[in-house]
Structures are given as C-alpha cells and as structure tokens.
Amino acid sequence: MTLFNSIFASVQPEQLSDNFFRLINKDWMLITAGNSNDYNTITASWGATGILWNKPVAFCFIRPQRYTLQFALKYTYFTLSFFDEQYRDVLDFCGSHSGCDTDKAKATGLRTIETEKGNVTFEQARMVIECKKLYSDLLRPEAFLAGDLAARIYPGKDYHRFFIGEIENCYVKN
Numbered sequence: 001m002t003l004f005n006s007i008f009a010s011v012q013p014e015q016l017s018d019n020f021f022r023l024i025n026k027d028w029m030l031i032t033a034g035n036s037n038d039y040n041t042i043t044a045s046w047g048a049t050g051i052l053w054n055k056p057v058a059f060c061f062i063r064p065q066r067y068t069l070q071f072a073l074k075y076t077y078f079t080l081s082f083f084d085e086q087y088r089d090v091l092d093f094c095g096s097h098s099g100c101d102t103d104k105a106k107a108t109g110l111r112t113i114e115t116e117k118g119n120v121t122f123e124q125a126r127m128v129i130e131c132k133k134l135y136s137d138l139l140r141p142e143a144f145l146a147g148d149l150a151a152r153i154y155p156g157k158d159y160h161r162f163f164i165g166e167i168e169n170c171y172v173k174n
Helices: 003-007 020-027 068-074 085-096 104-108 149-153
Strands: 008-011 029-035 038-044 047-052 055-062 077-082 112-114 120-122 127-138 161-173
Touching: 003 008, 003 112, 020 029, 020 047, 029 068, 029 120, 038 055, 038 068, 038 085, 038 104, 055 068, 055 077, 055 127, 068 127, 068 161, 077 120, 077 161, 085 104
Parallel strands: none
Antiparallel strands: 008 161, 029 038, 029 077, 047 055, 055 161, 077 127, 112 120, 127 161
C-alpha cells in the first residue's frame, strides 16, 4: 500500500455527497498543477462540477496574472483539494501569496503528496478531485450577455482562463 492510499480512499464521483455550491463558494478549494518537484497551488472560490460530453467534469478558473496558471497550462492534470474549516487560514494564505516568491507548503505547513498518477495534492485535504484537462479557453468580453458584468468583474480586463477537466479520480480521507 502506498502512502497516498493509506491516507485517501478512492470513490466514484457519484458517491460524493458534499454540496459543491458550499464547497467551492464558501469553503474554497486549492487548484494545484504539477508534480512534487514543479508545482504551484492557488485558492479558488469559482468552479463547478457536473456532466459534459458524457463525462464527469470539473471546471476551474485562473486569472492570467496568477503564477499557478503557467503550471495549469504546462501539465495535463490538475487537482482540486478541499479542506476542513480548521484550514481556512492556510487557504487564505495560499490565495493571497504568490508561489513565485513563496513556498506556500513550507509557509503554511501543508504536506504535499502525489497521487498515483503523480499529481500533487496535500495530506491535510479531506477530499481530492483529480482531473485530466479536456478544454481550456479565456473568458471573452464579447461573450458576456449580462449587461455590465464583464466591466464590473474585470475592470482591468484580466479575464480568467477556464479549464474543464475530466474527473478521473475522487479521493476522500480514510
């Protein structure tokens, strides 16, 4: 048994009973891309899960100026890691400091661990969704249909890049 398998149990996406509206918007998540030698993570509160192209998928969004974006573009997979409330300060730190000049894991005490596919998540996570990228694009101002939404959310015109990933694995804490 690997260290990863001693900490996490594999479950099917349909077995997850969490409320993803609460999980993503209120509890937040870490988006992580890369391997243990080359990765970055960022806190996010925008995203979704569902079915697209007859596959279970997860969506995540990363602004272009975020250091994590280069890892999300470079690597085939990303993980979404969810934590208990006791890690709120850690998530706040990971969303307000750049991995370009800060080792977020070292600064927060997060312990990285690789999935069986070699993707990075954290031992302290209570749930992990491992995704293979299927599609990516930038949000475009001309595609917004709701009045001044683009102008209000993106006054600096720094439109998010979104990723749609096929959920290949879901893990919950043993």
